[in-house]
Amino acid sequence: MSSKKRENEFDVIVVGGGIMGSCTAYQTAKRGYTTLLLDQFDMLHYRGSSHGESRTLRVTYPESYYPCMVVESSKLWDEAQSEIGYKVLYPTNQLDIGQASDRSLQAVIRSCQSNSIEFRVLDHAQVAKEYGGGVVVPEDWIGVVSKGAGVIKPTKAVCMFQTLAFHNGATLKDNRKVIDIRKADDDTGGCVVATDKRETFYGRKCVISAGAWTNKLLKKVIGRDIPIKPLETTLWYWKVKEEYEKDYSIDGGFPTFAGYGCPYIYGTPSLEYPGLIKIGVHGGKFVDPDKRTWTPEPELADVIKNWVRDRFGGRVDHDRPISVQSCMYSMTPDEDYVIDFIGGEFGKDVIVTGGFSGHGFKMGPVIGRVVADLVIHGQAKGVQLDYFKLARFDKNPKGNIKEFSEQVASKL
Secondary structure, eight states, rough: OOOOOOOTEEEEEEESSSSHHHHHHHHHHHHOOOOOESSOTTOOOSSSSSSSOOOOOOOOSSTTHHHHHHHHHHHHHHHHHHHSSSSSEEEEEEEEETTOOOOOHHHHHHHHHTTTOOOEEEEHHHHHHTTTTSSSSOOOOEEEEEEEEEEEEEHHHHHHHHHHHHTTTTTOOOOOEEEEEEEESTTOOOOOEETTTEOOOOOEEEEEEOGGGHHHHHHHHHOOOSOOOOEEEEEEEEEBOGGGGGGGGGGOOOOOOOOOSSOOEEEEOOOOTTTTTEEEEEEEEEOTTOOOOOOOHHHHHHHHHHHHHHHHOOOOOOOSSSEEEEEEEEEOOTOOEEEEOOOOGGTTEEEEEEEOOOOGGGGHHHHHHHHHHHHHHHHOSOOOGGOOOOOOHHHHHTSSSSSSOOOOOEEE
16 A cells, blocks of 8 residues: 555545544554545444443453453553543453353353453352442352453543544544445556545545444445344443442442343443443344434343342342433344455455444454554454454354354344
């Protein structure tokens, strides 16, 4: 790739200004490549998957190929924070709880062992003691406490990477919906990106990181669906009783947490809203991202209410949530990411990155690094990319085969 030669010509065009697109633009701009970052809405909008006040960072995964990515991502989070001069990541521990026999939780333990992750396994009495009675689990449950976790402030984090990308020379344009990507007509390679503003941009390489809109855009570009389905999910904030507020705060040492089972439930300690603890169900309903309801599923709300009642020893009010927020997942059948060249007539000129299935935000910095390597070198080291290739769905429509059950709860 070469430097910019003419108006509207870039080495790299990134479509989608969420965490993945912003991290990619930061990486390519930082390496000296002329970069354009486009978003169909306002930058830092609330219609996708990269907004709000908190996301969890955890190293505990049942899949063995994710922990090393989290470890690298943590280092890159620290690097970006040092460059910008403020924090977006607040460290704490992670607590995973569930039945001792749960296959996913047992896979987490094996994954921690194989990846040399520091962790402890607690029985139900030890869980209660560890958190002063603030977490209660049945006798047949265990807790897995691990280090290397934390809470990320997502809107602030996306802003950080966009700012760093801009400071490194990237061009940012919002309210530009990409309506077509086609191969350039000349012999130099690359592609032409058209927007609804009647603009055209030439990119030697293009990255599609459009979140819940990825499949809609790719269908226009390559004429076929890929298995990434938008899912609307909900986050609930619950009031901690006043005398226990410190105990459930990140300053008080409370961990990010996850409850294994059906459905998988996760949450963060009190940080962004004093006295409120955030809890979500890893699930929701499949929707058209342009026609979402912005309302929670009643049955999932009941599941959360009962979980809050049973797990926090009466120290968190469970009658009703204080606040409810909607968010989007981009689901693949196996809940693994898609990071690949789209191939065909585009060869290695267009990369798609998506399908982060509700657990990708923490990986933003490492995904940005990997995609930038693919853009520049055609390959990337340090990540097992075979798990993230589109071809896996040609072999099996359900994608990667796993020994444990799916964690997400969803309905059409």
